[in-house]
Amino acid sequence: MNKEEFLERYAIDRKGTNSLKWDKLEERFGDADLLAAWVADMEFKAPEQVIEALKEKVDFGVFGYTYAPESYFEAFINWEREHHGYEVKEEWMRFSTGVVTALYWFVNAFTKPQDAVMILSPVYYPFANAVKDTGRTLISSELINTAGVYTIDFEDFEKQILENDVKLFIHCTPHNPVGRVWTAEEAEKLLSICEKHDVLVVSDEIHHDMTFGDHTHIPSAIVAGGRYSERVITVTSASKTFNLAGLLTSQIIIENEALLEQFDTFVNSVNQTEVNMLGMTAAEAAYNYGADWLEGLREVVKSNERYAVEQFAEHAPKLIVTPLEGTYLLWIDLRAHIQPDSVKEFVQDTCKLAIDYGEWFGENSKGFIRLNLGTEPNYIKQAVDRIIEHLPQS
């Protein structure tokens, strides 16, 4: 599907629909009158087949306890095989009401209080929360930022593991917010260091479907022909790809039998809910029929990125935009124009935008912003144009 058709069929105004992104601006930002370009969800309706499948359930009218049907496993397993080359087995799969919930479970299940848990910073902020809120010790290895392109400081990564006796590493692949789709070489290097020092790896692959050009997502479990699969715990969902976050359904993949048992034992102590019927229904239909929809979405995101990159290059060339290899989140360094302490005032009070601030993702990222590209071009145009118009020249 092309961009025009996608926008025609799926773009929709979400204001006044209990949308966290649009209708909680006053509470989250202290100003209801902002253009919402923050949290990672989108102004697009789900594929028709998803809506039809949900309607069928609703029309039947019974919402009793349910379970993950065989057809769900089939749909997900086919999707992983076809789109990511990962041959998942049904018995490795578990479910949770969201990836973030699962992150908390993993930290609790696989580490003890005070144990050191590592992240690559800056990264999606619930990673740090999951470590701190569970009484573990947060260890960050700072990514190297070279003119906006981020790479892993492998030496520091290993040093931090050794110095802090790290037990678990929470990996984000593709990486939010720096837009990297880690290469096979990077992934192998990272995982081999984890193997060398017996560090377990949680691989958050929620952004796996949103990659561009030659950048190919490689599930951590199949890096180097699956060499590290026994120490990898994967979590992913149809929620980011198909804009289904409100349906609270994600899946966990654990190949290692002992780890799976450890996980089950922990989860049994905190969670006795079955799966969400509507979440399963929606995700199954999305995996079965959503590929064309996803192509259209990718075109929209890429075209939004192009607009931002071209406009900033022409009118604000000192501003650094990180290349978008994956995710629909654009990471922008405003520091050449604005003092980090003044970014909030500039973005909210002057530009009237609600975005994610760099410091949410890591203490060294103050002065950066994250712009959500999963929206109508008109919103991106407004956001970019407002930034350019008001940017102090330096």
Ligand SMILES: Cc1ncc(COP(=O)(O)O)c(C=O)c1O
């Ligand atoms: C890396 C990453 N993990 C998890 C999530 C959220 O997952 P969930 O809504 O399933 O908790 C996001 C949302 O943006 C994300 O970027």
